[in-house]
Amino acid sequence: MKATFSRLPVALRPINYVLKLKPHIKTFQFTGSESIEVEVCKSTTSVVLNSVNLDLKEATIKVEDHDIIKACNIVPSEELETVTIHFPRDIPRGKGYLNIEYIGEIGEQMKGWYRAKYTISEGEERYACSTMFEPSDARRCFPCWDEPAHKATFDITLIVPKDRTAISNMPIASEKNIEGSPELREVVFERTPIMSTYLVAFFVGELDHIRDTTEMGRLIRVFTPKGLQEHGKFALNAAVKSLTFFEKYFDVPYPLPKVDLVPVPDFQSGAMENWGMVTFREDCMLVDPENSSTSRKQWIAIIVAHELAHQWFGNLVTMEWWTHLWLNEGYASFSEYLCVDSVFPEYEIWTQFVTDTTFGAFSLDSMKNSHPIEVPVNSPSEVDEIFDEISYNKGASVIRMLHSYIGDDVSWLNKYWSNLCLYRKPNLKSIIG
Numbered sequence: 001m002k003a004t005f006s007r008l009p010v011a012l013r014p015i016n017y018v019l020k021l022k023p024h025i026k027t028f029q030f031t032g033s034e035s036i037e038v039e040v041c042k043s044t045t046s047v048v049l050n051s052v053n054l055d056l057k058e059a060t061i062k063v064e065d066h067d068i069i070k071a072c073n074i075v076p077s078e079e080l081e082t083v084t085i086h087f088p089r090d091i092p093r094g095k096g097y098l099n100i101e102y103i104g105e106i107g108e109q110m111k112g113w114y115r116a117k118y119t120i121s122e123g124e125e126r127y128a129c130s131t132m133f134e135p136s137d138a139r140r141c142f143p144c145w146d147e148p149a150h151k152a153t154f155d156i157t158l159i160v161p162k163d164r165t166a167i168s169n170m171p172i173a174s175e176k177n178i179e180g181s182p183e184l185r186e187v188v189f190e191r192t193p194i195m196s197t198y199l200v201a202f203f204v205g206e207l208d209h210i211r212d213t214t215e216m217g218r219l220i221r222v223f224t225p226k227g228l229q230e231h232g233k234f235a236l237n238a239a240v241k242s243l244t245f246f247e248k249y250f251d252v253p254y255p256l257p258k259v260d261l262v263p264v265p266d267f268q269s270g271a272m273e274n275w276g277m278v279t280f281r282e283d284c285m286l287v288d289p290e291n292s293s294t295s296r297k298q299w300i301a302i303i304v305a306h307e308l309a310h311q312w313f314g315n316l317v318t319m320e321w322w323t324h325l326w327l328n329e330g331y332a333s334f335s336e337y338l339c340v341d342s343v344f345p346e347y348e349i350w351t352q353f354v355t356d357t358t359f360g361a362f363s364l365d366s367m368k369n370s371h372p373i374e375v376p377v378n379s380p381s382e383v384d385e386i387f388d389e390i391s392y393n394k395g396a397s398v399i400r401m402l403h404s405y406i407g408d409d410v411s412w413l414n415k416y417w418s419n420l421c422l423y424r425k426p427n428l429k430s431i432i433g
């Protein structure tokens, strides 16, 4: 019988994940150690988490001053992408720690924590390990409440070869050598702000970087393949200008201490807006100063602006469930034009909006299998289907119409908005993470 999908039970709520991961780049496996600070809201004998292809070795839970309870049975469900951890007695209510030891795979499928092949100048093939968790593949890297509404903070530690660069959402807090393993080092990253699992990211590989700071003092680093720093200069300039634009336009400070732009050799889409560590397909970020065309530079400016808009739309303010994906993608797709028009006025980028964005939406919308901008999503396996021209381009086109009508000055609207909120509170909740 086919199991039916349902959202995760909410007897436990994650507060903070302490994740320690050690990739084995030769065997493409990793060992994971996870300690999740949780609030047990309702006494229960089992905990259901999302998990795919992870081999859980043991799990324990300890709540306040009660005894440690060791799991008596761990049951994965491939179909539901969950693992149910059974305990021999009730977990008492209160705050505690769920500890899990497990082994995972650094896969080839460009999702979860995966390997990306690159060639060094001598022709030798090597692998970087990068993440792609949107929409629902954090569960391939660590057992978690892998739904956008289950926000938590993250303390990430990576144990990596000494000659590799390790990057994550936050800056490095500390590094140390590992006794008995002279080739390895332990890299501890600062705690993230509260965020959704699909935005967690890390990368281990060989990269150079260049850096700059915005007017407001935010650090921006652009990573490049070894020896190609020159190819990162355009993206760095675009990122500095775009982040400055958005901070002023939204009048909400960028909440992290830095943002990194990281090119990944194998990448399934154009880019991914991980908070503080945006990943890109190499040709969507790197500009060869000798050979890249103006249209390539425009395209990269648009992508950089799109991903940096997401640092607010999606990362800071997040949809409660994937049904509202267009609020992420429609707004980012509209804001990329708003930003590029301001920071690269010479491109006259709005002249391309109708042909590049609205016509793209018409094309899919003319088909029988089109769908409303907001479409009910049940299982996360259905989410991939709506990363399409409707959510992005039709969403952006509708928002552009609204923006043309309302304008940038919303002071008159604010007055009415506060009244409107009194009547619409339940709906507003769905977009505020």
Ligand SMILES: [Zn+2]
Pocket (backbone or CB within 6 Å): 273, 306, 310, 328, 329, 332
């Ligand atoms: Zn996007």
